[in-house]
Amino acid sequence: MTEKTLAERIGPAPAPTLPTHSATAGWRTATADDIDAIHAVQAAADAVDHPTWITPREDVADAFDLSYIDHGRDTLIAFAPGGEAVAFSSAMLHPSREGTLTVTIAGAVRPAWRRRGIGTAALRWSHARARQQLAEAVADVPPGEWALQIKVYAEESAPDVVTIAEPLGMRVERWFTTMVRDMSTEPPHPAIPDGVELVPYSADRALDVLAARNDAFRDHWGSLPTTEESWRKFVGGEFLRPDLSRLALDADGRVVALCLASVNQDDWETLGASHAYIDLIGVVRDHRRRGLAPAVIAASLEAIAREGLSKAVLDVDTENPSGAHTLYERLGFVATDRSLALVQRF
Template structure:
């Protein structure tokens, strides 16, 4: 890495200019009134790029509540002459400054009927410029920051998005696989180690669970600490299911492992079966190599089966240092779709 400071490497923040495209009558920031229009674009894109699940409307709405996301500066919509939104994008600077590092997450989608016209090229260029502007402004305000990255998650079938990112210097660094388990196969009955108790998740443990999550994921690739606002949205959201989620406690009552699950019935149609999505699985670093991950997953699988759901779904980093993909295969999960993390570093 260069000996220059991060601020010097990033240079002066450049204001992104609005794109120009003959098929687009207006490029403008998004507002809360556009949530349904954005959701319509993403739903159409999801059906092509990852047809087994659809982005929930509430996930889009949650972004508009975040303190670190300013739609007026951080979002962009492409609108046709009749007022139809055909593309959307957002650049979000993560609030964490842990380790002197910054991360901007870039996301965008073009309605499939409007692809291959150059709209995505314009959208990606705007996103990259806005993301770099966010990094430059943050680095100029904090001399302790030493590293920065911009990150895009692309679905493997969406090669157009991958090519656009590649032209701007983004490189594939990690692959994430969706895995599905048929709940007709009974969950393994695993015994807890001495001194460990597995219990159903309850909301009085929300703060403890966030602390456990941040410890467990501290050394995982690309992971940033979950901030209180985003965590509250997750555990307080409409899809989170405490009754299916399990936490492992040590003799002092500390959360040492967790398996947190949700249910979105809209995904039942796209997957073709009732299912629960396992959002987070983790073990705090002081309690690894004791079999706690398969333990909490097996207990959550049993809860999913008891609820009468047909499938369990999760996503896994295929190069995880914990060997998670091998663990889940051993628990009966089979890989289906893949997504790719595309990254450029400063």
């Protein structure tokens, strides 16, 4: 039996047609003029689905600056008769071409407009667009073993996404946990390995830290290399706090571990406490099992405590092979909310 080609694995992938719905005035794809409308939908949904944090407008705006996203084809918006945006959905093909092609679907529906089939129509459109993106991408990749997948993430508190996605062939594969540390207790002081120096993050090391990040996450579930374009958006954004972030350098000055933290004061009211969010924690593969992770995290926690912030927050893959969940518990973090990832593989 002949092995299927990549195109055959995906199957028919026609361009999606705009949905119609009796409760909406119309649907169209997005432009940069829709940033505020999309953020308003997302913020309204966030307040219900995960009320401890709200997606910053900057995150939405940054997505319109990335060269590999064409919102005129990739993002759909639904409008109410009065002109208000009530839902949106995007399908974004990751730019990595290292053996995996991944499209991530994201979107939201205003809570008052849910349970009417609008979210179903939006997600189905994005799923069709995702299949089209994969079909277009496989035509340009070199021969070889390729993983092809579509993903969507959802909060455990918002089960409607699972109900809509599963009939499309998507299955829950992974769970993630939000963990919070009360900074009223003193951070631990683990030993710093010999030959290692801990320093704050600095912009001149941006690409060195990117290289360390990509090496550290290469064997993590679902992780793909971060591009320089996306990385500079993150480290150059207004929320990253270099003074609260820490790097571990070896004797040659190479970045071998990282703990990057950010602060978004708009989230303080929703969580009910001032806090820093730890975005990334990683140790390069040839320096693991040396105690670098607890050392670099503890150094960042000390900086957060000196800043006078009440809590530290992070998210972790519950099946992380490095045992991160247990490590964070030892450092004083307590599990709170959970989210999940659904995946369709071709």
